[in-house]
Amino acid sequence: MVILFALKFFTFARKPVFMHLLKLSLFNFRNYPEISLEFSSKFNCFAGNNGTGKTNLLEAIYYLSFCKSFSNPTDTQNIMFGQDMFMIQGQYKVNGQEDELYCGVKRQQRKVFKRNQKEYERLSDHIGLYPLVLISPGDAQLILGGSDERRRFIDGVISQYNHDYLHHLLNYNKALAQRNAMLKMFAERRKFDAASLEIYDELMIVHGQMIFEERKRFFDDFLPVFNKYYGVLSGGTERVNIEYQSTLIESDFAQQVLEARDKDLIAQYSTVGIHKDDLTFFIHDVPVKRYGSQGQQKSFLIALKLAQYTFTRDIKGFSPILLFDDIFDKLDENRVEQLMTLVSNDTFGQVFVTDTHLERLESLFKKIKAESRIFSVEAGDISKVSTQH
């Protein structure tokens, strides 16, 4: 039922509600003692040299959406050196109504997170209310890293609209862990008992099959969106593809589990199943991971994340905030221009960009004639350079 509902959403996606950050105030956050900024509802750019604190501003915005930093899991390490606490305050405009978010972290005290002066009991209630998609250099792991990074990416997108999916995934992982433990137990005790193993086989098959089918269905929807974005970025000159790989495509899962039993017993872990699924990314039929240039890899990542953005937008019904951290590096001028023109479209919401070259940003936004505000960042101090309507 949930699946049907989600599909409906994609076909009849409404015009998204506009949400944007009006004002951001920081106190002792990383390298900012005290600062207050007012933003454009479309493009906001932070220009400055390395280490001046451009990314820290994106971190603060990220904090307000996800209640945590994207680079540092320890809250207190975001407090300015030598200080006791930090505060982040943000004023949002959602559907014409103003919302105020507050996040405060004090050393040796728990994090306080408030929405319109009311403190949350559980942070999980907040996450998802102010959706945001971040594209940063760290995303390169999605292409270069292990297959678990890519599975986590698809699982993250699917579980946003399909509640059952997460349930199946959790159960599958638990059954898998127990099955692996049992295989080890057989080896240690030198005693094999088929009936015991079969109970976990059955669980893995039931949940694994559901996950496989949902991933496949997801890909059929995802691929065209991805292709569209990559086409825009590259000017349509490169042919790209994503291949979903799973042993389940070839034959019946139950049969595979049975056939792999001897192998599993020797290996002492489960050798077949959806925990081995992977995605392979191709440009002109060769894998991007090995043969793609850095610029192509970056374009690939951006198209992946923009496709994710589109999914999130259609599910939530409003445009997430988009953060681009240092993405102009390694992209040619054409691609940068294509990308910015694409996200200036009104199906995309507010956008934040960091870059090291002030002039590059200024000429870029003059050229695409988008509403924008450019800030110059110098070691914890920010000045507004220009505003364009």
Next chain:
Amino acid sequence: MLQAAVEEFSRLPGIGKKTALRLVLHLLKQDQEVVARFSDSMLRLRQEVVYCRQCHNISDQDLCEICRSPRRDASLICVVEDLRDVIAIENTGQYHGMFHVLGGIISPMDGIGPSDLNIESLIERIAKHKENIKEVILALSTTMEGDTTNFFLFRKIKPYDVKVSVIARGIAIGDELEYADEVTLGRSIINRTPYENLIKK
């Protein structure tokens, strides 16, 4: 000597060094005979308590009180994880059949496989008395490990053509619906019961 006593106490589950010291100091202040009674009862507990040959419940004889009692319904066997569950079910006063204590649930991650539990003896018991057994009730935790164990037992019992049931799962009595989690509420809707059954009980 004090150190040794503290060490022994802190071996017990849920007892840390500080609590252990407090208990030892308390015992030191007591009369000799109080302490003697204390240690004697501990010793006897370990020496005299045995496990029932049939159901593995604790007992002071070969067969436990429940298995010996002529007033209990021998055609019902309730399968539970451990002794605590026997006590809990006995306290409800709603059950008058027999028990079978597994001694845990299957969880290879915790090093417990089916052969570590009293499963073989349950199957033997069912095989031996299958004409007299009307129903086997599985009363295990509703965790994944509990469900796995239920599934394993069901497959083992199936060949003997004995009815197997599991205890009802759903909204706890006195709970409000809006606070129930989705899985539980979903189950409750699917496994609804005729209203008459509710009044009768």
